Amino acid sequence: MPLGTFANQTEVKCTAPLLDESLFSKTGGYTSGRYCGLGSFEDGTTCCFPCPIQDWLYPPEWKSQLRVPNYLSLLSVILCCFLLLSFAILPSEQTHRHYLSVGLLFPVLFISLSFAIPVSTKPSLCHDAITPNDMHSDISCAWTGSLVTLGGLGCVIWVFLRSLWLHIRIFWDRDPGKRFKWGSLVIGYLLPFVFLIAILAATGFSYRMGQTCLPNREHALVTFWIWLVVFAILAFLLQTVTTAYCFYVYIRTLRRERRSSAVNSFERGRARRKVENWGNVKRLFLLQWRNILVSIFVIIGSISFFIVFWTQDSKIGTVFNDPEHIKPVKTWIICQTLSKGDKNECRRYVKDFTVDQSAVLTSLILASVRSYLLPSKNFEE
Numbered sequence: 001m002p003l004g005t006f007a008n009q010t011e012v013k014c015t016a017p018l019l020d021e022s023l024f025s026k027t028g029g030y031t032s033g034r035y036c037g038l039g040s041f042e043d044g045t046t047c048c049f050p051c052p053i054q055d056w057l058y059p060p061e062w063k064s065q066l067r068v069p070n071y072l073s074l075l076s077v078i079l080c081c082f083l084l085l086s087f088a089i090l091p092s093e094q095t096h097r098h099y100l101s102v103g104l105l106f107p108v109l110f111i112s113l114s115f116a117i118p119v120s121t122k123p124s125l126c127h128d129a130i131t132p133n134d135m136h137s138d139i140s141c142a143w144t145g146s147l148v149t150l151g152g153l154g155c156v157i158w159v160f161l162r163s164l165w166l167h168i169r170i171f172w173d174r175d176p177g178k179r180f181k182w183g184s185l186v187i188g189y190l191l192p193f194v195f196l197i198a199i200l201a202a203t204g205f206s207y208r209m210g211q212t213c214l215p216n217r218e219h220a221l222v223t224f225w226i227w228l229v230v231f232a233i234l235a236f237l238l239q240t241v242t243t244a245y246c247f248y249v250y251i252r253t254l255r256r257e258r259r260s261s262a263v264n265s266f267e268r269g270r271a272r273r274k275v276e277n278w279g280n281v282k283r284l285f286l287l288q289w290r291n292i293l294v295s296i297f298v299i300i301g302s303i304s305f306f307i308v309f310w311t312q313d314s315k316i317g318t319v320f321n322d323p324e325h326i327k328p329v330k331t332w333i334i335c336q337t338l339s340k341g342d343k344n345e346c347r348r349y350v351k352d353f354t355v356d357q358s359a360v361l362t363s364l365i366l367a368s369v370r371s372y373l374l375p376s377k378n379f380e381e
Contacts (some may be wrong), residue, residue: 115364149199153192
């Protein structure tokens with residue numbers, strides 16, 4: 001049954017809180033981000049849900065909770081700037097700076113800025129009553145969306161490069177050398193900008209959830225999300241193999257030591273070399289445990305960021321804009337129309353087609369606090 005039939009006894013074509021799409025401009029803002037297709041009259045009237053949709057899905061305290069990652073990001077920006085300043089002023093012997101750590105610091109700063117900017121700009125999430133703002137209609141959206149792209153993709157790319165460096169040093173017992181260094185600098189600094197250009201050309205940014213813009217639905221999987229996950233998974237696999245190898249060397253060395261008293265001098269020499277090998281692996285592993293922890297944290301944060309926001313965007317977009325999938329949300333919409341838009345009364349019906357607010361807030365906080373785990377002592381050649 002079309003939801004518009006609820007308006008048969010009213011003077012307006014769409015019952016509250018639904019709004020008539022024909023009353024609003026077809027240009028300006030992210031028009032594809034409207035939540036329409038909620039039923040129409042025989043005359044073609046289309047009813048849309050008000051913007052921002054997140055105000056209807058989550059309780060009143062949601063807005064104040066969104067400020068938590070914003071203010072955490074302010075502290076993160078200060079910390080990143082302090083680290084960059086110390087790297088620039090202090091001698092390398094004191095800071096132990098390394099190109100892989102400095103390279104990761106910049107995308108962490110970018111993603112922190114993307115959450116810190118809304119604190120001062122207080123952006124308007126909507127272009128009109130049914131249309132979210134996008135990068136063309138709101139300058140804050142353009143900046144935060146670009147910084148999220150550079151920061152998010154930059155973090156997983158640099159973590160992948162760090163994991164690869166550590167894998168070569170420990171698993172293959174090789175010095176990555178100058179070629180790896182210059183290749184890492186080119187890939188780490190240029191590749192995020194290549195993805196940014198692709199997103200600006202094919203996808204764009206808009207306010208999807210929260211006060212920081214994210215890539216629009218169109219082509220976002222190809223231009224942004226899939227690469228975020230691919231680099232995170234590759235880094236995780238390399239980190240897992242390297243860590244497993246360390247445990248393997250430790251167990252092997254432990255067994256050699258137990259049998260060393262019952263073997264001849266030749267075999268003792270071989271066992272001694274194995275012990276020395278474990279000593280080198282142990283020394284390098286202990287030096288890099290902070291970097292390993294940062295890598296794991298960034299990987300987990302990136303994958304959770306993808307799962308939460310891609311799932312949220314897919315669920316809401318499919319349910320609201322596809323008549324074939326409107327059934328799961330129909331009860332909630334009917335409740336809204338009958339109660340004249342009582343958010344609290346109808347909020348209990350949103351659980352089946354949205355991501356829990358605690359999951360959304362956790363993923364935002366994880367993204368905003370990455371700098372807090374940046375190691376004070378970095379890679380050593």
